[in-house]
Amino acid sequence: EYHAAEAAGFPDRNNTSPNVSAVVQSAPFNVSNALIVGCHFCGKVGQLSRCGGCKVAHYCSQDHQTVDRAAHKAFCNKVKKERTRLEAQEVTLRAHPGDSDTPPNAFAKGGEGYGRFWGYKGTRPYMKARYLFIDALLLINTKPAVEAALEHALDMLHLNHSDNQGMRTIIPALYLRLGRDQDCYNFLHWWFVKDHLDSCESDEDVMNTEVEYIWGDARFPVTEADAFQPVVGFLKEFFFTLPQLVSLTLVKVRMLIDMRNFYR
Numbered sequence: 001e002y003h004a005a006e007a008a009g010f011p012d013r014n015n016t017s018p019n020v021s022a023v024v025q026s027a028p029f030n031v032s033n034a035l036i037v038g039c040h041f042c043g044k045v046g047q048l049s050r051c052g053g054c055k056v057a058h059y060c061s062q063d064h065q066t067v068d069r070a071a072h073k074a075f076c077n078k079v080k081k082e083r084t085r086l087e088a089q090e091v092t093l094r095a096h097p098g099d100s101d102t103p104p105n106a107f108a109k110g111g112e113g114y115g116r117f118w119g120y121k122g123t124r125p126y127m128k129a130r131y132l133f134i135d136a137l138l139l140i141n142t143k144p145a146v147e148a149a150l151e152h153a154l155d156m157l158h159l160n161h162s163d164n165q166g167m168r169t170i171i172p173a174l175y176l177r178l179g180r181d182q183d184c185y186n187f188l189h190w191w192f193v194k195d196h197l198d199s200c201e202s203d204e205d206v207m208n209t210e211v212e213y214i215w216g217d218a219r220f221p222v223t224e225a226d227a228f229q230p231v232v233g234f235l236k237e238f239f240f241t242l243p244q245l246v247s248l249t250l251v252k253v254r255m256l257i258d259m260r261n262f263y264r
């Protein structure tokens with residue numbers, strides 16, 4: 001397994017590979033530099049309080065929040081506004097009794113709406129609001145903002161398996177920004193298998209696919225994929241999008257850099 005989280009400077013989740021960590025610490029660059037993990041103004045980590053507006057920026061002191069306000073205000077207000085809109089849409093959709101355009105209990109797992117949002121026109125205002133909320137979150141360059149955006153994007157994919165809004169194209173990039181390269185690769189691999197099965201024209205084609213494709217009911221993907229496998233299969237896939245190919249390339253480039261540092 002490739003522990004890219006360490007390469008990004010975040011603590012190893014399982015803390016199982018101290019050797020890799022030591023090497024990565026001496027690497028000439030740190031890809032997490034662009035993402036703020038501490039105080040939004042000074043970068044200090046430790047005791048921080050959360051901005052009450054956007055809820056995804058943190059400060060070490062009242063002073064720094066005040067000083068930063070002029071720069072942060074526009075983005076913060078945008079997030080707050082889009083969150084309020086999204087919450088209103090969610091309340092409306094949850095309360096809807098159901099008709100030909102809107103499934104009843106739309107969010108209920110196993111219900112007729114779950115996984116089929118967007119196909120029901122009544123769910124679209126909610127899905128659009130959620131997309132715009134993600135868009136607003138990504139104006140703020142902090143780890144909590146990107147983590148929140150990723151969670152929303154994954155959940156939107158669960159709600160709408162057809163993915164009319166293209167969440168599959170931004171999810172790999174969000175994983176990369178968080179330094180979660182293995183998860184990025186898992187996702188790309190998982191989607192690739194899905195597309196491959198979708199495009200199979202015969203049962204024989206399906207049988208020849210090595211990996212079984214499963215939606216899963218919690219977080220996906222459900223399997224750890226081997227990031228060292230060749231990319232040839234991905235490149236043959238017609239439905240693989242450019243953003244997905246870019247993310248795949250970046251994962252491979254990071255692996256190459258890490259391995260060079262490791263064997264240096």
Ligand SMILES: [Zn+2]
Nearest residue numbers: 039042060064
């Ligand atoms: Zn500070």
Ligand SMILES: [Zn+2]
Nearest residue numbers: 051053054076
């Ligand atoms: Zn804020």
